[in-house]
Amino acid sequence: MNIIVCIKQVPDVKEVSWDPKTGSLIRKGIPSIINPNDKNAIEAALQLRERHGGEVTVLSMGPSQVEDALREALGMGVDKAIQLTSKEFAGSDTWATSYALGLAVRKIAQYDLIICGKEAIDGMTAQVGPQLAECLNIPQLTYALEIEVTNSKVKIKQKLGDFHRLLEAPMPALITVEREANKPRVAPMDTILEAYGKEITLWDADDLDGEDENFGLKGSPTKLTRVYTPKLIKGKVEMLEGGPEEAARKCVEKIRARYII
Amino acid sequence: MDFTLSPESKMMVKAASDFCEKEILPIADSIIENNDYPEDLLVKFAKVRMLGLAVPKEYGGVGTTNLNIILIAEELGKTGTVCAWPMLMNNSTAETIYRWGSEAVREKFLPPLCDGSAYASTAFTEPATGSDPTAITTTAVPDGDDFIVNGAKRYITGGNKKGYGVFYVKDGELKDQKANVTALIVDKSSEGYTTSAPWEFMGLEGMNCVDVFFKDVRVPKSNVLGERGNGFRILLHWIAVERIEQAGYMVGLGQAALDQAVKYTKERLVRGKPMAFMQGIQWMLGDMKSRVDACRYLTYRAACIHDEEGPFDVVSSELKIFVVPTIQEVTRMALQIHGAYGYSKEYKIEGLFRIAAHAGIVASSTELNKTIAGSALVR
Numbered sequence: 001m002n003i004i005v006c007i008k009q010v011p012d013v014k015e016v017s018w019d020p021k022t023g024s025l026i027r028k029g030i031p032s033i034i035n036p037n038d039k040n041a042i043e044a045a046l047q048l049r050e051r052h053g054g055e056v057t058v059l060s061m062g063p064s065q066v067e068d069a070l071r072e073a074l075g076m077g078v079d080k081a082i083q084l085t086s087k088e089f090a091g092s093d094t095w096a097t098s099y100a101l102g103l104a105v106r107k108i109a110q111y112d113l114i115i116c117g118k119e120a121i122d123g124m125t126a127q128v129g130p131q132l133a134e135c136l137n138i139p140q141l142t143y144a145l146e147i148e149v150t151n152s153k154v155k156i157k158q159k160l161g162d163f164h165r166l167l168e169a170p171m172p173a174l175i176t177v178e179r180e181a182n183k184p185r186v187a188p189m190d191t192i193l194e195a196y197g198k199e200i201t202l203w204d205a206d207d208l209d210g211e212d213e214n215f216g217l218k219g220s221p222t223k224l225t226r227v228y229t230p231k232l233i234k235g236k237v238e239m240l241e242g243g244p245e246e247a248a249r250k251c252v253e254k255i256r257a258r259y260i261i
Numbered sequence: 262m263d264f265t266l267s268p269e270s271k272m273m274v275k276a277a278s279d280f281c282e283k284e285i286l287p288i289a290d291s292i293i294e295n296n297d298y299p300e301d302l303l304v305k306f307a308k309v310r311m312l313g314l315a316v317p318k319e320y321g322g323v324g325t326t327n328l329n330i331i332l333i334a335e336e337l338g339k340t341g342t343v344c345a346w347p348m349l350m351n352n353s354t355a356e357t358i359y360r361w362g363s364e365a366v367r368e369k370f371l372p373p374l375c376d377g378s379a380y381a382s383t384a385f386t387e388p389a390t391g392s393d394p395t396a397i398t399t400t401a402v403p404d405g406d407d408f409i410v411n412g413a414k415r416y417i418t419g420g421n422k423k424g425y426g427v428f429y430v431k432d433g434e435l436k437d438q439k440a441n442v443t444a445l446i447v448d449k450s451s452e453g454y455t456t457s458a459p460w461e462f463m464g465l466e467g468m469n470c471v472d473v474f475f476k477d478v479r480v481p482k483s484n485v486l487g488e489r490g491n492g493f494r495i496l497l498h499w500i501a502v503e504r505i506e507q508a509g510y511m512v513g514l515g516q517a518a519l520d521q522a523v524k525y526t527k528e529r530l531v532r533g534k535p536m537a538f539m540q541g542i543q544w545m546l547g548d549m550k551s552r553v554d555a556c557r558y559l560t561y562r563a564a565c566i567h568d569e570e571g572p573f574d575v576v577s578s579e580l581k582i583f584v585v586p587t588i589q590e591v592t593r594m595a596l597q598i599h600g601a602y603g604y605s606k607e608y609k610i611e612g613l614f615r616i617a618a619h620a621g622i623v624a625s626s627t628e629l630n631k632t633i634a635g636s637a638l639v640r
Contacts, residue, residue: 068268075272186283187276188310189333190323196269 037117091217102135307377338513379424464615
């Protein structure tokens with residue numbers, strides 16, 4: 001079984017701060033990491049490979065430093081890595097990203113599953129996975145907690161708020177995984193050494209055979225108009241007297257009085 | 262001279278750090294409470310291939326550099342736990358077996374030391390001797406294809422854990438010769454092999470240091486490591502490796518103490534301002550940082566000399582002389598910055614301070630190493 005895992009390199013948000021004057025992210029000196037949720041996608045793929053055999057290919061679009069993320073994925077044990085790097089891809093929104101990834105997947109051709117993280121910690125749109133499935137016209141199974149493959153079909157347990165749903169689809173299919181789906185493995189020391197002996201395949205816009213106007217900023221319908229930190233509204237603290245039930249009742253009354261519920 | 266770590270080394274450091282966060286820190290308190298680590302700890306190290314790091318792949322190892330081992334030891338040192346020692350003991354013992362062992366010995370003993378199925382030990386010290394080979398009383402008397410071993414060893418790390426140990430014994434057939442110490446690889450589940458309860462050491466809860474007793478223990482002659490009578494030379498090699506590993510661990514410990522101190526000074530307010538803004542505190546932090554960095558690069562240098570197959574016995578002694586007291590002082594300064602809180606078990610620095618105390622004594626004393634380094638200058 002051949003699996004493609006799409007990953008994104010993101011700034012380590014634990015280290016990120018905002019410039020209050022410009023409202024923009026201060027990225028200088030911030031280390032980049034594999035989007036944590038994408039590590040769950042890699043782990044899910046590696047576990048499926050251990051059960052069913054085959055190959056895991058990791059795919060990422062971004063500037064040259066994306067190589068670090070791909071090497072880390074190779075260190076975790078994936079078999080191959082493909083990097084989409086081209087100035088034409090700069091400024092891509094989720095749609096343009098899905099378009100380029102879709103072309104790359106078509107070029108890879110031989111695959112049974114695509115696995116993505118549910119969402120990236122920088123954008124938090126959760127759009128790329130589903131859009132990629134639409135782009136390729138394959139079934140999408142989102143928010144997976146568990147994945148099982150039997151007889152050319154894939155089944156997942158989907159997390160849907162407080163509910164779980166069991167979904168099934170023929171392969172090839174695309175799955176997005178939740179953070180709780182697994183605990184990503186620590187890269188073994190020998191695999192790390194091997195990771196640096198492997199070649200990373202580089203594809204640019206010309207290699208993907210797509211329409212120029214669909215790449216990057218030109219192909220992105222989303223236009224970012226402003227980034228800002230919402231102003232905090234300072235209120236008065238009021239302590240409610242009484243036992244837990246009585247205090248809760250008073251609290252609900254006050255919220256109702258303000259038409260919040 | 263290049264002080265930049267390779268991308269592979271950086272990724273190994275990150276992986277070791279991830280491993281510590283995932284597997285070591287969650288069990289840190291229970292190790293102290295139980296005076297023991299979980300039995301599967303070694304298997305966990307094996308799963309991320311942290312065993313047999315210097316052993317070539319054909320024997321089940323990883324085949325990486327000694328510098329990378331030290332970088333991993335540093336990350337383990339940051340946890341302030343004894344978990345580094347089973348891992349480092351397996352690595353240094355396996356490296357020594359690879360270096361000195363015959364092909365048959367390598368094939369028999371290296372795979373279980375690399376796959377986590379055997380805890381390693383190295384045993385020289387006895388109740389009446391710490392570093393004098395002439396004072397060894399544990400004997401190995403030839404009997405057919407075996408030796409019969411009798412005697413006792415003291416402070417043997419992991420001596421009570423199943424696996425193999427390299428035991429240095431007085432060879433019964435060589436007793437009239439000057440070089441009469443033989444290194445024997447002993448199965449720790451052999452009949453007649455017994456151990457005491459673990460010693461209770463300051464800061465080393467869970468270290469599993471025990472006394473080992475041999476009563477007519479049969480050890481195959483094929484388990485001899487290297488040449489008979491060459492044991493002391495093998496021991497000197499192993500202990501030099503161990504000293505560098507210990508220094509790597511101490512650098513990590515010092516870095517953790519510094520990190521704790523920085524965190525505390527940023528959080529603790531004095532007259533409405535964080536302590537970190539006080540010049541006196543900044544001087545202390547700057548002093549600690551420079552000391553940790555000096556220890557780090559001295560240790561890396563020793564590991565690189567080991568990798569280059571240069572003589573590293575004296576440079577490893579320099580680590581005991583400089584790194585050990587320097588890091589001990591760094592942990593003391595970090596404790597001092599914490600004030601009374603630092604003296605409380607509620608704070609990590611208390612444990613770091615206590616565990617640092619072992620390093621001037623374990624794996625040869627600082628004073629002995631001063632003799633080694635000093636005598637080399639006037640020889």
